Amino acid sequence: xxxxxxxxxxxxxxxxxxxxxxxxxxxxxxxxxxxxxxxxxxxxxxxxxxxxxxxxxxxxxxxxxxxxxxxxxxxxxxxxxxxxxxxxxxxxxxxxxxxxxxxxxxxxxxxxxxxxxxxxxxxxxxxxxxxxxxxxxxxxxxxxxxxxxxxxxxxxxxxxxxxxxxxxxxxxxxxxxxxxxxxxxxxxxxxxxxxxxxxxxxxxxxxxxxxxxxxxxxxxxxxxxxxxxx
Amino acid sequence: xxxxxxxxxxxxxxxxxxxxxxxxxxxxxxxxxxxxxxxxxxxxxxxxxxxxxxxxxxxxxxxxxxxxxxxxxxxxxxxxxxxxxxxxxxxxxxxxxx
Numbered sequence: 001x002x003x004x005x006x007x008x009x010x011x012x013x014x015x016x017x018x019x020x021x022x023x024x025x026x027x028x029x030x031x032x033x034x035x036x037x038x039x040x041x042x043x044x045x046x047x048x049x050x051x052x053x054x055x056x057x058x059x060x061x062x063x064x065x066x067x068x069x070x071x072x073x074x075x076x077x078x079x080x081x082x083x084x085x086x087x088x089x090x091x092x093x094x095x096x097x098x099x100x101x102x103x104x105x106x107x108x109x110x111x112x113x114x115x116x117x118x119x120x121x122x123x124x125x126x127x128x129x130x131x132x133x134x135x136x137x138x139x140x141x142x143x144x145x146x147x148x149x150x151x152x153x154x155x156x157x158x159x160x161x162x163x164x165x166x167x168x169x170x171x172x173x174x175x176x177x178x179x180x181x182x183x184x185x186x187x188x189x190x191x192x193x194x195x196x197x198x199x200x201x202x203x204x205x206x207x208x209x210x211x212x213x214x215x216x217x218x219x220x221x222x223x224x225x226x227x228x229x230x
Numbered sequence: 231x232x233x234x235x236x237x238x239x240x241x242x243x244x245x246x247x248x249x250x251x252x253x254x255x256x257x258x259x260x261x262x263x264x265x266x267x268x269x270x271x272x273x274x275x276x277x278x279x280x281x282x283x284x285x286x287x288x289x290x291x292x293x294x295x296x297x298x299x300x301x302x303x304x305x306x307x308x309x310x311x312x313x314x315x316x317x318x319x320x321x322x323x324x325x326x327x328x
Contacts, residue, residue, distance in 0.1 A: 041295045054296065065307075065314075065322040072320040073264045080327040097266035102314070102322045104307040106297035110266075210296055214311055215324030229296055 002164065003084045004150060005191040006178065007198050007207055008055055009223040012185035015040055015053035019177035019186060023057070026151060026176035028126050028138045031117070033109035033146040036177055043227035052228045055186075057177065058107045058148035059210070059218030060086045066099035066108055066147075073098055077145075084219055085150045087137065095143035104214040108147040114140045150188075151175035168198065191219075 015038060023029070023036035039054040064086050067078040077092035078099060088099070088108070099108040118124050131139045135153040140146065151174070158164050158173035167173045168189035178188040189198035201207070207221035210230055224230055263271040276282045287305045294306040316324035 039295060056296070061327075063324055063326050065325070067327050068320070068322040068325040072322070086327075094264065096264040096270075096272075098264070098272065101266055101272065101305075102307065102310055104311075104323075106304075214307065215316065229294075 001192050002082075002190050003192045003219070004060075004155070004167065004188065005084075005198060005202070005219045005221060006057075006150075006175075007187040007201055007205075007221045007223070009185040009187075009201075009205070009207075010052060010054065010225040010228055011223055012183040013053045013055065013181075014183055014185075015051070016182065018180045018182060019055055022176040022180040023148070025126070027149070028129075028134065028140060029117070030111055030140050030146070031115050032113065033111040033140075035146065035148040041229075043225075050225065050227060052225050054222075054228065055177075056105060056107070057220070058086060058150070059105055059216070059220045060084055060148075060150060062217035062219065063215060065102045065104065065214065065216055069098040069102045081152075083150075083155055085152050085155065086147075087149055087152060088145055088147060090136070090139060090141045090144045090146075093141075093144045095145070097145065099145050104211045104216060105218075108145045110145050111140060111142060113142045151177075168196070 017038050020034070020036045020038055024034070027035055029035075036055065036057045039056055041052050041054075042049055043052055044050050060080075062084070064078065064080065067080065067086065070076060070078040073094070073096055075092055075094045075096065077089045077094070078086060079089065080086050095110060097110045100106070100110055116123065117127060135156075137149045137152055154173050154175065155167060158167050158170075161173075163170070163173060168178070168187070171179055175188055178186040187198045187201055189196040191199050191202065193199060202221050205223045207223045208230060209218040209221055211218075212230070222228075222230070266272055276287070277284070287309055289306070294304070294308070297304055297306070311323055314320065314322040
């Protein structure tokens with residue numbers, strides 16, 4: 001089996017937001033529904049205070065609460081594919097916002113309107129690309145929930161090219177946020193492969209998942225800075 | 231005979247139209263009800279049926295920084311977890327994706 005996970009090392013992260021910017025460029029960013037955000041907060045008491053940078057994207061949980069809520073309203077717009085990626089089908093989404101309401105990480109965002117990046121200045125860059133020419137996960141719609149897809153269009157390309165072994169290694173097959181980190185605080189790969197870099201680093205660093213009490217079993221692991229919230 | 235059959239089909243179609251329209255309205259109403267709006271099913275269920283006050287969920291300082299939602303609407307899901315664990319209905323947390 002192949003199960004893709006992400007490792008985020010808070011001890012390396014310097015809060016530059018290159019990951020958020022790369023995600024925005026790759027995934028047709030719409031202002032109301034960012035797929036990757038940087039949370040920052042302080043821990044400790046003066047004079048020993050520290051800033052924690054916690055980049056947040058979808059955790060692609062093994063037991064996704066968003067999917068449970070979506071199924072409970074009968075929309076069944078959320079699915080989990082063979083790689084463990086949790087995806088929202090925009091054509092099935094009824095825009096109820098239950099997924100956003102129940103996610104312990106506050107990840108899905110309801111795009112009430114697909115707003116222009118530069119209002120009043122016409123379409124810019126990727127906005128000019130017609131919906132029909134985009135990957136289904138990039139066909140943004142109003143009143144629809146959105147979230148990170150682990151750059152599933154790249155994973156699908158790897159499958160199509162027969163190069164799933166290159167996921168997490170090659171630029172074309174690796175989520176953009178993980179490619180651009182200047183401090184290598186992000187790593188993406190197959191946790192079921194004990195020899196993968198991500199497996200080794202999770203083991204070596206005792207990386208953990210966030211908010212484990214919810215029992216959602218996230219597929220994003222964090223190396224926590226001392227005093228950081230888990 | 232052909233004319234009679236034509237009228238018959240037209241008659242059935244006209245008779246069925248209000249029913250189809252009503253079904254569409256019902257579907258729209260269901261979608262509208264299932265929203266996070268204050269008048270939607272989610273808030274009505276929690277505030278009316280379960281008699282939870284707004285402050286039970288919406289706190290001025292929810293104390294949880296690991297949430298991406300805007301602060302004004304921030305609700306710590308811990309309160310959701312208390313009722314919606316696996317084994318409860320509807321269960322949202324700890325449910326294996328199928």
